[in-house]
Amino acid sequence: MPDQPKHLLLVEDESALRQAIAEQLSDRGYHVEQADSGETALARLAEFAFDVIITDLRLPGIDGSAVVDAAVDRYPDIVAIVVTGYGTVKDAVEAIKRGAWDFVSKPFQIDELTHVLDAALEQRRLKSENAYLRAQLDERYRFEGLIGKSRAMTRLFQLLETVASTSSTTLISGETGTGKELVARAIHHSGQRRSHRFVALNCSAIPETLLEAELFGHVRGAFTGAVGTRQGRLEQAHKGTLFLDEVGTMSTALQMKLLRVLQEREFERVGDSHTIKVDVRVIAATNGDLGRMVAAGEFREDLFYRLNVIPVQLPALRDRKEDIPLLVQHFLEKYTAPDSVLGPTLKSGAAGARPAVTVSQEAMRRLMSYHWPGNVRQLENAIERAVAFTAGRNQIDVEDLPIELRGPVASPIGSAVSLPETGVDLIALVASIESDLIQQSLERTNGNKGRAARLLNLKRTTLVEKLRRLQK
Numbered sequence: 001m002p003d004q005p006k007h008l009l010l011v012e013d014e015s016a017l018r019q020a021i022a023e024q025l026s027d028r029g030y031h032v033e034q035a036d037s038g039e040t041a042l043a044r045l046a047e048f049a050f051d052v053i054i055t056d057l058r059l060p061g062i063d064g065s066a067v068v069d070a071a072v073d074r075y076p077d078i079v080a081i082v083v084t085g086y087g088t089v090k091d092a093v094e095a096i097k098r099g100a101w102d103f104v105s106k107p108f109q110i111d112e113l114t115h116v117l118d119a120a121l122e123q124r125r126l127k128s129e130n131a132y133l134r135a136q137l138d139e140r141y142r143f144e145g146l147i148g149k150s151r152a153m154t155r156l157f158q159l160l161e162t163v164a165s166t167s168s169t170t171l172i173s174g175e176t177g178t179g180k181e182l183v184a185r186a187i188h189h190s191g192q193r194r195s196h197r198f199v200a201l202n203c204s205a206i207p208e209t210l211l212e213a214e215l216f217g218h219v220r221g222a223f224t225g226a227v228g229t230r231q232g233r234l235e236q237a238h239k240g241t242l243f244l245d246e247v248g249t250m251s252t253a254l255q256m257k258l259l260r261v262l263q264e265r266e267f268e269r270v271g272d273s274h275t276i277k278v279d280v281r282v283i284a285a286t287n288g289d290l291g292r293m294v295a296a297g298e299f300r301e302d303l304f305y306r307l308n309v310i311p312v313q314l315p316a317l318r319d320r321k322e323d324i325p326l327l328v329q330h331f332l333e334k335y336t337a338p339d340s341v342l343g344p345t346l347k348s349g350a351a352g353a354r355p356a357v358t359v360s361q362e363a364m365r366r367l368m369s370y371h372w373p374g375n376v377r378q379l380e381n382a383i384e385r386a387v388a389f390t391a392g393r394n395q396i397d398v399e400d401l402p403i404e405l406r407g408p409v410a411s412p413i414g415s416a417v418s419l420p421e422t423g424v425d426l427i428a429l430v431a432s433i434e435s436d437l438i439q440q441s442l443e444r445t446n447g448n449k450g451r452a453a454r455l456l457n458l459k460r461t462t463l464v465e466k467l468r469r470l471q472k
């Protein structure tokens with residue numbers, strides 16, 4: 001049964017048969033209109049956008065294929081189903097080529113027809129859902145490579161536009177995988193420095209001793225192994241942007257040198273006394289809380305304020321779940337594109353047309369209820385993996401998702417309880433579960449009521465009270 005009443009036009013010249021089908025379809029929730037000829041059908045189609053048209057192929061006067069043509073022409077999304085008589089399957093195939101969804105041949109059981117109808121409507125629903133999502137992936141929900149339609153993200157896009165038009169030092173913070181590097185690149189590419197270089201340096205990936213030379217460059221003989229003179233990343237980024245990733249891991253000695261660069265826009269190469277001036281925009285990123293590190297004495301306060309001229313805070317994915325369907329669609333397109341690594345395996349049919357891969361409603365519910373500790377990167381990996389697993393099929397289902405998303409969403413104490421045929425004594429059952437869990441919490445904590453209460457998310461006094469009642 002369709003969820004909203006669907007408007008259906010039934011075209012059949014045999015009135016007894018038409019009447020019978022119409023009644024049965026009405027019983028199943030369709031809103032049925034009848035037409036006894038091709039002419040009447042065309043007239044109704046001109047006036048009303050039906051969801052479905054079911055037409056006999058053989059009609060006196062204007063025949064069924066002309067009706068299908070007219071319907072599909074006018075409403076590309078209409079579900080057209082043709083009914084064929086004996087030995088006219090060839091005509092049905094012809095009608096499908098011209099845009100009908102499916103056919104049933106006479107005589108048929110009503111179940112056969114409704115089955116075909118339900119399947120067609122479900123397919124159409126998925127198709128239009130995809131089209132809808134694709135349409136949403138338009139400019140409003142993009143900033144460079146960033147996708148998002150949540151309030152947090154649209155506000156971020158506005159902020160980034162302003163940030164990009166300045167050269168101010170920017171500090172991006174956010175959990176791992178929230179898109180810090182993507183944001184840094186977006187700022188560079190939409191600003192005036194875009195024709196110069198974006199140079200990235202991950203401060204945690206390089207040993208402390210080499211980091212300084214990497215950043216400032218060095219002259220020949222500056223240290224063991226410094227065979228020639230080398231430009232550092234700062235110089236390479238002249239007139240462009242320097243992205244200092246994981247800036248919180250920098251040693252205090254280097255923090256001081258960086259502070260000087262930010263204040264004076266000058267530095268020396270390691271082992272040299274010659275001062276070099278640079279024009280560089282610095283964007284730093286951290287997945288820790290630099291403010292807290294300052295309070296703990298682990299990061300220089302003056303450097304923090306220099307870096308934090310424009311703070312950009314990226315929200316965790318779990319705090320903007322409404323972005324998940326859009327991101328899923330974006331990654332589906334990325335990983336099923338003909339030139340993606342996985343693309344060719346998804347091609348089907350002689351024409352090489354790629355079936356649109358969709359996500360089942362249940363899989364989407366799982367994707368939306370997960371807490372995503374690895375944020376967008378983890379979601380991207382999950383979709384890439386799912387696309388690989390669906391090879392051949394065109395729908396991602398729960399089984400295609402990573403294990404941590406596949407488990408039952410039921411209670412944390414095991415499988416969901418099911419109600420026996422004979423019913424239960426609810427109060428007695430709940431009391432026995434309660435007593436059982438209290439018992440276990442005390443055993444696990446060697447009778448420590450404070451810790452037992454914490455395991456049960458109860459106040460200690462509540463637990464004591466419950467125990468007193470149980471011991472009565």
Ligand SMILES: Nc1ncnc2c1ncn2[C@@H]1O[C@H](COP(=O)(O)OP(=O)(O)OP(=O)(O)O)[C@@H](O)[C@H]1O
Nearest residue numbers: 145146147175176177178179180181182287376377
């Ligand atoms: N809003 C977004 N829209 C589209 N893709 C995104 C978005 N945010 C992140 N991504 C993608 O997620 C992946 C991780 O992003 P990125 O490397 O920028 O994260 P990060 O915050 O720098 O992570 P880490 O702290 O682990 O270095 C990339 O493939 C990126 O393209």
Ligand SMILES: [Mg+2]
Nearest residue numbers: 177180181245
């Ligand atoms: Mg990063």
